[in-house]
Amino acid sequence: MQTKSGARRVHAGWYAGAFLLVLALVGAVLYGTGAFGSGDEKGALDRACDGSLAQGGLGEALHSSDLRADGEDDGGYLAACRVRTHESGPQGSSLELKLRWSTTKAPSEALTWYNADYDGVREQAAPLGHGWSGVVRYAGGTYQVMAALDCVNQKDKALVAYGDLLGASNGTTLTGLGRVTTETAAKAAEKHGCQVAVGERLTGLSTARLGAPATAKPLARAQGSCAALRGTDAAVAGTPEIMEYPADPDAPQTNCYLVTKAKKPGYGLYAYYGAAAKDFLASEGDQLEKGYGPTHGDRDYAWATATCPHSAQRSVFVLYHLHDGDTDTYPVPHYSASFARDTLRAFADHEAKQRGCTDVRVTQGS
Structure with a gap:
C-alpha cells in the first residue's frame, strides 16, 4: 500500500521530469530558430574585432540571428572581423569589418573604390546622415559603409571603419550594416581613448542609386550636392541636368554629376x-598632393584643395570628364578645360563655405 508521502514523492518526481522536458523542448526550439547560439558562438561574437563588434544591427544586416564570427587577418588594421550566417552558397550572407587609424598606411584601392571615380556613376557615395561622418558606397553589386570619426582629443587622428555587406541587400540589411559599422567604430574609438562625436542611431538607409534616367533632373532644381552649379553655364557645355545626393556637411565625401540631355553623366565632381x-590621395599615388594630378592615364580632369577645420590634411576637390563603360564613349565628346576649371571653382567654393574651409586653390588638370 502506497503512503501519502510516497505518492507526493512520485508526483514531485513526475512534475520535475515534465518541467525538465518542457525546458529541453523550448531550448531546442529557440536554438533551432536562432534565438540564441551556442556559448562558443556567442563568445566569438563578443571577441570579434578585438572585442569592439557592435551587435545591435547584425540581425538586420544578415537577416538572421544564427550567426558566427570568424577571425580575419588584420593586415595591419587596428582590428578586422567577419560575421556570417550558417547558410552557404547563394543563401548565405556575410559582413566584413575593418578598422584603422587615419594616421596609418591607407588601404588598398580594392577597399576604398576610388579608382572608379571617372567611370560614369560607379563611384557612388551617399551620405549616411543622422549626424554621422560617413557614406554608403555602391559598386559592382556590393554595398559598403565607410565612417571616419575624428578624435576630438587627438588632433589630426580619426578612427576609420569600413563595413562590406556580401549577399542580398535591401533597405533593412543596409541599415543594419550602417548600424554595425558606425557603432563598432564608436565603440573601438572609446576603447582606445579617442573621444568622438557620434550621430543618432541609423534608420531608414536606402538602396536607391543614381544612374537611371529617372534620377536626373534639371540643373535649375539642384538643391543638394549639386546646388553650387545652378549658376554655371553647364547647359552650354552639354550637361543641362544633374544627378545629386542630399547635402550633408558631416559626410567625408560629396558626389555630384552633370548629365547630358540623353541622361548620361558627363562630368563627375x-x-x-x-x-x-x-x-x-593614397589611391592616386600621392600625385595630386605633389601637384601632378590624378594618375588615370589620359583622363581629363581639374582639381583643387582647401584648408578645413579638424584636420591638417587639405581637402581635395576633383572634376572628371566621365567615361561611359557601357558604350565605351564619352557622353560629352569634347572636354572644355576652361569650363572644368570654372565649374570646379564654383563647386569647391560652395563646399568650402558649408564646411568652414579657407584657402581654396584650383589647379588645372590635364
Whole structure:
C-alpha cells in the first residue's frame, strides 16, 4: 500500500521530469530558430574585432540571428572581423569589418573604390546622415559603409571603419550594416581613448542609386550636392541636368554629376575631407598632393584643395570628364578645360563655405 508521502514523492518526481522536458523542448526550439547560439558562438561574437563588434544591427544586416564570427587577418588594421550566417552558397550572407587609424598606411584601392571615380556613376557615395561622418558606397553589386570619426582629443587622428555587406541587400540589411559599422567604430574609438562625436542611431538607409534616367533632373532644381552649379553655364557645355545626393556637411565625401540631355553623366565632381581625402590621395599615388594630378592615364580632369577645420590634411576637390563603360564613349565628346576649371571653382567654393574651409586653390588638370 502506497503512503501519502510516497505518492507526493512520485508526483514531485513526475512534475520535475515534465518541467525538465518542457525546458529541453523550448531550448531546442529557440536554438533551432536562432534565438540564441551556442556559448562558443556567442563568445566569438563578443571577441570579434578585438572585442569592439557592435551587435545591435547584425540581425538586420544578415537577416538572421544564427550567426558566427570568424577571425580575419588584420593586415595591419587596428582590428578586422567577419560575421556570417550558417547558410552557404547563394543563401548565405556575410559582413566584413575593418578598422584603422587615419594616421596609418591607407588601404588598398580594392577597399576604398576610388579608382572608379571617372567611370560614369560607379563611384557612388551617399551620405549616411543622422549626424554621422560617413557614406554608403555602391559598386559592382556590393554595398559598403565607410565612417571616419575624428578624435576630438587627438588632433589630426580619426578612427576609420569600413563595413562590406556580401549577399542580398535591401533597405533593412543596409541599415543594419550602417548600424554595425558606425557603432563598432564608436565603440573601438572609446576603447582606445579617442573621444568622438557620434550621430543618432541609423534608420531608414536606402538602396536607391543614381544612374537611371529617372534620377536626373534639371540643373535649375539642384538643391543638394549639386546646388553650387545652378549658376554655371553647364547647359552650354552639354550637361543641362544633374544627378545629386542630399547635402550633408558631416559626410567625408560629396558626389555630384552633370548629365547630358540623353541622361548620361558627363562630368563627375567629388569632394573629399579629412581621412577620406588622405585615402583618395593614397589611391592616386600621392600625385595630386605633389601637384601632378590624378594618375588615370589620359583622363581629363581639374582639381583643387582647401584648408578645413579638424584636420591638417587639405581637402581635395576633383572634376572628371566621365567615361561611359557601357558604350565605351564619352557622353560629352569634347572636354572644355576652361569650363572644368570654372565649374570646379564654383563647386569647391560652395563646399568650402558649408564646411568652414579657407584657402581654396584650383589647379588645372590635364
